[in-house]
Amino acid sequence: MIEVEGLTKRYGDKVAVNNLSFTVRPGIVTGFLGPNGAGKSTTMRMMLGLDRPTAGDVRIDGTHYDRLKDPLTYIGALLDAKAVHGGRSAFNHLLCLAQSNGIPRGRVHEVLDTVGLTAVARKKAKGFSLGMGQRLGIAGALLGDPRILMFDEPVNGLDPEGIHWIRNLMKSLAAQGRTVFVSSHLMSEMALTAEHLVVIGQGRLLADTTMADFIARNSRSFVRIRTPQRERLLDVLHGAGVTVVESGSGVLEVDGGKPETIGELAARHQIVLHELSPQQASLEEAFMQLTAESVEYHAHSETPRDLRRSWGEDWTGRG
Numbered sequence: 086m087i088e089v090e091g092l093t094k095r096y097g098d099k100v101a102v103n104n105l106s107f108t109v110r111p112g113i114v115t116g117f118l119g120p121n122g123a124g125k126s127t128t129m130r131m132m133l134g135l136d137r138p139t140a141g142d143v144r145i146d147g148t149h150y151d152r153l154k155d156p157l158t159y160i161g162a163l164l165d166a167k168a169v170h171g172g173r174s175a176f177n178h179l180l181c182l183a184q185s186n187g188i189p190r191g192r193v194h195e196v197l198d199t200v201g202l203t204a205v206a207r208k209k210a211k212g213f214s215l216g217m218g219q220r221l222g223i224a225g226a227l228l229g230d231p232r233i234l235m236f237d238e239p240v241n242g243l244d245p246e247g248i249h250w251i252r253n254l255m256k257s258l259a260a261q262g263r264t265v266f267v268s269s270h271l272m273s274e275m276a277l278t279a280e281h282l283v284v285i286g287q288g289r290l291l292a293d294t295t296m297a298d299f300i301a302r303n304s305r306s307f308v309r310i311r312t313p314q315r316e317r318l319l320d321v322l323h324g325a326g327v328t329v330v331e332s333g334s335g336v337l338e339v340d341g342g343k344p345e346t347i348g349e350l351a352a353r354h355q356i357v358l359h360e361l362s363p364q365q366a367s368l369e370e371a372f373m374q375l376t377a378e379s380v381e382y383h384a385h386s387e388t389p390r391d392l393r394r395s396w397g398e399d400w401t402g403r404g
């Protein structure tokens with residue numbers, strides 16, 4: 086378990102991390118999200134004792150990082166895959182780490198095998214591709230067989246096979262009861278990997294909740310309808326007090342409605358439907374919605390005006 090309490094980091098006038106408190110629990114993958122510059126890396130560095138907090142505290146299974154004996158056996162981390170002495174072979178890099186952390190030599194062979202680098206173990210790390218470098222960094226994190234693992238952007242630059250491998254690795258580490266904390270900008274990947282999310286913006290905590298709850302709270306769920314009898318269906322839905330939104334190209338949308346109710350209403354009035362589908366926003370849409378105000382660096386684009394029209398009262402009772 087990782088416990089973060091009132092964690093704050095200032096660089097001069099800049100507050101990079103602002104009074105953050107959250108707990109990362111074992112047995113699940115927890116995703117760490119935030120726009121560029123939100124303070125994710127700074128938070129992770131403070132968790133590992135690499136940066137000193139201006140205020141607040143981090144405990145790794147109840148203890149401060151600098152008081153852990155052989156810390157790699159408690160927490161393993163991939164922060165910057167390029168932070169490897171390029172002149173050393175993969176084997177020697179891991180052996181040095183093992184020797185300085187009281188980890189047996191045999192473990193080096195095991196982790197090289199786990200990450201699929203056994204065949205290139207004697208090659209110098211500076212000749213490694215981005216993906217091989219990431220794998221070597223992950224081998225280092227796994228070396229001490231720690232109960233807690235932390236990965237900062239582990240899928241950066243990986244090909245689909247590598248991404249798939251890391252996803253399964255993180256899930257299996259969590260399934261073994263370990264604590265897995267991972268940051269990524271790849272939302273589709275995070276949606277497949279993490280069960281719980283901690284989201285920050287401009288150094289502050291924006292959300293600490295399950296993936297499903299995060300998406301439900303920060304997005305719009307609606308039912309999408311297409312029908313060749315649009316006017317009749319609008320009359321029927323209006324008559325039943327259902328709020329309908331026209332989204333262009335003849336598509337109708339009902340916020341928070343149930344497809345069963347709409348389908349039955351249409352059937353009772355013998356209205357043909359070509360589509361009746363529940364829609365849920367993606368993690369990416371929910372993330373953009375929540376963090377829109379805390380993005381530091383914006384690009385501006387022209388977006389078409391929302392041309393929605395609604396009829397009647399909202400049947401969900403929501404505004």
Ligand SMILES: Nc1ncnc2c1ncn2[C@@H]1O[C@H](COP(=O)(O)OP(=O)(O)OP(=O)(O)O)[C@@H](O)[C@H]1O
Pocket residue numbers: 096099100101119120121122123124125126127128
């Ligand atoms: N050593 C430093 N000196 C001054 N400012 C810093 C330092 N390190 C980070 N910052 C600032 O603190 C803020 C948080 O940076 P951090 O790298 O933690 O964000 P991040 O969420 O990891 O961003 P990204 O997703 O782009 O990696 C940024 O505004 C950054 O410019």
